[in-house]
Amino acid sequence: MTQYMMSVHTVEGEAMPTGDDMQRMYDQVDVFNQKLVNEGIWVFGGGLEPIETATTVDATGGEPIITDGPFAEAKEWIGGFWVIEAPDLDAALKLAAEASAACEGKVEVRPFQPEPA
Template sequence: MTQYMLSVRHAGAYPAMDSPEAQRMFAATGAFTDRLKANGQWVFVGGLQGTETATTIDARGDAPVVTDGVFPESKEHLAGFWVIEAADLDEALKLAAEASKACNDPIEVRPFHSM
């Protein structure tokens, strides 16, 4: 068995949470998730908050560099991910610095919407 990440690519703003479009989207993605669960194909699902909430840390050098936002170069792609639980962004950044060193790549840290 291989695990896959289905990364939702989205451009522009989402419709308001309480709009009919958003409600239809929630219903459809919820149903898809339920089907995956019923089939034993489900590992984890979460909706990421917008890129304006992202922080990138690059600890490949001696001093880790923290910047606001997502990876600055668009040619980089999402190569894999961990989902971690941390008390706050500082704790998450500590873990992300270790991850950055381990895989020798910068790591983007972004919070999930609380459910």
């Protein structure tokens, strides 16, 4: 079994869904999440608050420096993610296809490093 992160990205300037569109998406994602939980695939997941709420901390120089804003100026950022456990990439890609349809956005799949033996 391998753990994968399936992340959904928000692109700068793209309008967020509202009203009924938002509700439909939430409902679809709820159904998908429930399936993950029921089938023992779910590890963790959730949606993130907007990028404006991010704070960056840098303690590499000794005293931590706290800065308002994201780590890097980017045109896109993670809006939410799932961590799942799947037998292999093919299984993960099938789940990602369901996730993408549910949240109506592109989904990036990335494996976690294995835990050290």
